[in-house]
Amino acid sequence: GAVVSQHPSRVICKSGTSVKIECRSLDFQATTMFWYRQFPKQSLMLMATSNEGSKATYEQGVEKDKFLINHASLTLSTLTVTSAHPEDSSFYICSGRGRVAEAFFGQGTRLTVV
Amino acid sequence: QKEVEQDPGPLSVPEGAIVSLNCTYSNSAFQYFMWYRQYSRKGPELLMYTYSSGNKEDGRFTAQVDKSSKYISLFIRDSQPSDSATYLCAMGVANSKLTFGKGITLSVRP
Numbered sequence: 189g190a191v192v193s194q195h196p197s198r199v200i201c202k203s204g205t206s207v208k209i210e211c212r213s214l215d216f217q218a219t220t221m222f223w224y225r226q227f228p229k230q231s232l233m234l235m236a237t238s239n240e241g242s243k244a245t246y247e248q249g250v251e252k253d254k255f256l257i258n259h260a261s262l263t264l265s266t267l268t269v270t271s272a273h274p275e276d277s278s279f280y281i282c283s284g285r286g287r288v289a290e291a292f293f294g295q296g297t298r299l300t301v302v
Numbered sequence: 303q304k305e306v307e308q309d310p311g312p313l314s315v316p317e318g319a320i321v322s323l324n325c326t327y328s329n330s331a332f333q334y335f336m337w338y339r340q341y342s343r344k345g346p347e348l349l350m351y352t353y354s355s356g357n358k359e360d361g362r363f364t365a366q367v368d369k370s371s372k373y374i375s376l377f378i379r380d381s382q383p384s385d386s387a388t389y390l391c392a393m394g395v396a397n398s399k400l401t402f403g404k405g406i407t408l409s410v411r412p
Contacts, residue, residue, distance in 0.1 A: 189348050222399060231390065231404040232346070281345045289334040289353070291392075291400055293345035 190216045192284045194294025201272055201301055209267045209297045211282035217262035218284030222291065223255075226279045238265060272301040305329050308391055308403030316411050321378040325391035325403045328372065332393040332401075335367050337376045340388045340405070349389075350376060381410045 191214040201207050211221060220239050224232040236252075238244035238259035246252045254276075256268040265284070269276055277300050285291040308325045315321055323337075334353055338346035350365035352358045352374075358365045364377040374393070378385055391403040 192345075194345065220397075229407075232402050234399060237399055279343070283345075289394065289396060290336060290348055290351045292348060293338070296343070296345040298343065 189290070190214075190284070190286070190292045192218070192282060192292045192294040194282055194297060196297060197295055198298045199300070201299070203273055203301055204271055206268055206270045207272055207299060209269075209280055209282070209299075211265050211267075211284065211294045213263045213284045213286070213292075216284070216286040216292075218265070218286055219262060220285045221257075221259050221265035222283040222285070223257060223265075223267050224281045224283065226281060226296075228279075232281065235267075269299065272299070274301045277301045305401050306391065306393065306403045309406055310404055311406035312409060313406055314409045314411060315381055317381060317383060319381050319410070321381050321385070321408060321410075323376040323378075323389050323391075323406055323408070325374050325393075326372055327374075327393060327401075329393075329401070330369075330372065331395050333395050334393060334400075335365070335374050336392040336400070337363075337365055338390045338392060339385075340390060342387075346390055378408075381408075383410045383412050386410050 236244045236246045244257040259265040281296040282294045283291045337350040340346040355369040362379045366375040388405045390405040392400040394400040
């Protein structure tokens with residue numbers, strides 16, 4: 189299957205700082221990128237959907253000013269958690285989809301805000 | 303009624319058993335059906351992808367889709383301890399987000 193590379197895999201940051209998570213599609217062009225959040229032993233919670241070159245569409249209840257998504261190219265999308273707080277600690281996963289229907293996931297980023 | 307229902311489990315089977323995982327759905331517009339496997343603290347990995355009704359086999363894995371019953375299944379033959387993971391069904395329509403089941407945790411006992 190296609191590969192989506194997500195970095196960093198783990199990050200610890202201080203409360204009030206911002207953290208950027210990168211996702212790159214290595215062998216396909218991700219026209220759409222999905223960003224998810226996952227709490228322990230729970231399923232994926234879609235945060236937002238971004239199409240290359242367009243503004244992201246956020247799910248209800250997700251603060252767009254807090255979770256900034258950029259999808260400037262067909263191979264790179266970023267999620268920036270701004271002014272992070274301990275309640276933002278979670279597992280964040282990106283997923284890219286190209287011309288086909290399947291979506292391929294990154295390895296995930298475990299964010300801990302202290 | 304939720305769009306996608308998946309038995310929450312957990313499910314524990316002995317090594318070598320045949321495992322059957324299932325999801326039902328309510329949206330008749332769904333065209334694409336996928337199964338993902340997720341190991342702890344990792345991103346989901348695409349296992350099987352099927353379009354519309356039918357069966358698809360890949361090694362020890364078989365995916366079935368019955369659109370008339372709005373029911374999909376994943377069968378794992380000769381299950382191995384390395385198959386122990388959470389399995390998520392997902393489905394959708396073209397150019398739209400995927401809808402996921404809640405996932406079922408499978409444990410294969412040696």
